[in-house]
Amino acid sequence: MSRYIATRAIRGANGLVAEAEAMVSSAILDQGPDTPVAFPNTAYYLPVALGMTGIEVETLGQLSDVVAHARRLLHPVPADHQWTPYLGETLDSGMATLLAAETIEAIRYIDGRQPEVMPGFDLAGGSAFTSPDTDAVAEESPNGHLNGAIDDIQLRSWGIQLVDGRMPGFAAIVGCAKSNEVAVQIVRELQRRNILCFLSGNVNGRSIIHQLIEEGVELGYDTYTVPFGTDTISAIYALGFATRSALTFGGLKGGQGREILLYNKDRVFAFVLALGEVDDLKYAAAAGAINFGFPVIADTVIPQILPTGVTTYEHVVSMPFNEIDGVDDLERAERLVQKCIEVRGVKVHIADVPVPVPYGSAFEGEVVRKADMRVEFGGKQSRAFEYLRMAELDKVTDGKIEVVGPDFSEIEPEGHMDLGIVVDVAGRQMEKDFEPVLERQIHYFVNGASGIQHIGQRDIAWIRLSTKATDAGFRLEGFGKILHARFHADFGAIVDKVQVTLVTDPPMLTELLNEARVAYDFRNKRLEDLTDTAVDVFYSCTLCQSFAPNHVCIVSPERLGLCGAYNWLDCKASFNINPTGPNQPIKLGRSVDSIKGYWEGTNEYAKIGSHGVVDEVAMYSIMENPMTACGCFECIVMLIPEANGVMVVSREDTSMTPAGMTFSTLAGLAGGGIQTPGVMGVGKFYLASPKFISADGGFKRVVWMSSFLKDSMSDELKVVADLAGDPALIDRIADERLVTTVEELLPWLEEHEHPALTMEAIL
């Protein structure tokens, strides 16, 4: 906690509470304690007072109770030698400031000094306040005052949008921007993102409200930009709005202060943007906002409070305007807004993919033939690669799309060129492990555009653009626009910023390709190192429960889902993106049997996930409590007792197996979420895992397997054979081309000296 901020906030609070006390006393003296007190058109009395203290203020007299409460929250200003004014005192002072500010505004409403008079000014969309004096005046005439407090009707209308996510949050802007131009740019940037702007405060008498009015910006409910007042105190209406949101939408009652503050921290994505010099009162009010979990971003040099706790991320961030990177003030303003959004963790929604061709999953399977092709990247003639890397938040400019090198305009029709697609993503929830998961999405995202064909991934990507697409105006930037929009839309939970670079410039392309290849190798290595013993959670997968109601996959680093589509990293990412979805973490807890693969956590989950049908599951055995299957397994593993081993049949293999049944007949035995010792449905890459039925003897138990697997997985199987210390192992395994009955199988195995014959009895 910054002692400097604490000192100034506490001093500011003391000052304002004293002022409120004086105003209350004199108002009671002048007008009597029974004088009614109210903000216009609200059922929530003075909302902050109601929420925090439970006092339903209806008369002047009750304001004494509110200021008395504020007084009790105050702390003495720390002395110079004292170094322990910490967060608690500052937050209390902030709350006292808010109560005092609300009291002052309430009295000003009695006096007619609120809403603040602003001659000639007209609110867009009307306001809650109808002055008794202006009733007679025609509606067209200017209202001549700022907005003051927000009424309940507007609260509900905006509140619904905040709750349902159409409006990502609100910004309480206090002070005065560097110039009118900057003021307009800041508000425009916020409006563009559908963020509500509340304006108040001034610096030396000039307010952002003056700046915007001078520039002809319409202010009012209709433009989502509400001018509260030109002093700092009027910023209280923003917190009144926040408090009422919690009361209206959070089902909370007056007096539930702590719950109301937490509701705002978790659900109302608001922040304070302090423009210009910050005085004691602003520090005090800011401390009040921090109570709500709303961070403060200042465009001047002030001490920062970076540790998190009360707010989700940093509490106070200083971003001196003139030191912001940017070619001009407008760009600096844009960056400032970007920073605010980052600090509060506001998520940006992008509704459409802004490319000049139709876009949707219907186009995913589209093929672009050579004759219809304008240009291709990758394939036989050229090279293309895609590389997604994680970067620090401040190193990525969201939405920036850059083409480095020439476009394809100089390439002849049906020609080719080299292309590198480099995607930089940053996010608070982003992890290095998600890079490959996200990178793989590039294929689907790019394919969604009509007239574009995408095949492969990493450095074997191959992309074709049709003439139709380029005629419609599709250029290299289009890839960036697609990726930016889709990563936000589909992976917004882990991705906050996306920047795309499209490289055709040969030296840079080579450099980035080399970097990408290092990363690909690193990821391969990472996958190899990712073992079951290296983690303490596995993931469940219940995607298939609509078909097999009691089946649950348990996905571990060394045992991917039986459909082959979900590995451990995919599940981890899926959980981060959709915390209520089908992939839930399973904490392993105590290991019960490390050979067979029992943990307390997996057993417990098996019971819950299968709705009590399965009691235990062994991760590494086919003979004891094997994992159940839905029906979408890539392979079936089945015991051949006569051969003291197992066979593996792939989905692609329609021929007869030594078990006397074909794949489709076997599927009935293996599927449906039933535990059948000796039969198991698995993903084919599980065969190459060191944990493949390791409790029963591992891969050396495989006596027969579909030739499709031998062929399609020859590289992986070679590694397995080498690891088993028998490079010829695969050749000792029979397939459907060699034998199809048990009678034939045994002599064949003996002839080829299959190790299973001499292993200990599997039964």
Added chain:
Amino acid sequence: MQIEIPKDNWQGSVNTVTLGATPEEGGTRTRTVTIGGQQTLPFLHFEQTPPNRPVIALEITAARPGDWSPVLLDAWGDAIDDPGNWAGACESAGADLIVLSLGLTEADGRSADPESAVRATKSTLGGTGLPLIVLGPGQAELDNDFVIAVADATKGERLVLGLCEDSNYRTIVAAAMANDHLVVGRTPMDVNLAKQLNILITDMGLPLDRIVMDPTTGALGYGIEYGYSVMERLRIAALQGDAMTQLPLLVNPGAEAWKTKEAKVGEGVPDSWGKWEERASNWETVTAVALIEAGADIVVLRHPDSVTRVRNALDELMAVG
């Protein structure tokens, strides 16, 4: 010989949910409807006396429906042209609840808008004292616009607003939260999807006693087994103690049954199928009763005769012994 019937001892129970509010409770309904509360599978009286009866809702539309069977149009007559009159007729026919489906067009062919949705809702509330469920036309954007307006105009009535679906629930839930209403969520015949939607809705802060779920079903002969099985599994999970499946169930045997050929077609079918009106109402009745036995707490019907028949069946199911 004395035979001891084994009894299950479930950990969980279905949430008790009250629809509608009387003037004392801040609404205008003459009575409220309470559903849920079960601690056993349906109608096992020897385990628990059912705390609340399953209830029968009748569906009406804001404007004369263009795609309803002539059998239904005949049954309701002129009442169909005014939601208030129609709702009154439903109450006379013995309904416990009214479901108002807002459409895309008004009676005069103009596009429906939030104002017309509010008008239809107010008219319905005026025509009956029964609690009301209001459903949008089924297009996300319009659903939201209509439901916000209706929710705002009927604050405190404890209407059930819908439909919440996984792709569009936030606005409806927010509108319900702001105006003391309930919501109904629909998912396509899948236990996990139903659970997930319930989690998402409660995550927004709407209490569990203000949510009912529609797990979707099919009519007799058109997938009822699948629907039945999903409901049964949801109910078993609820009784086992899974809080996110403990919501009362609402299903639409009316809408489903009246889509079938057996209910829709009056000519060119074998004589052995019997009288059209009779057959159609039977189809609806049998579908509804089967779903009640699967655990439905609210069945939404369309034909007045079906109400009587389903009620008779319910009386027998509720009778002990």
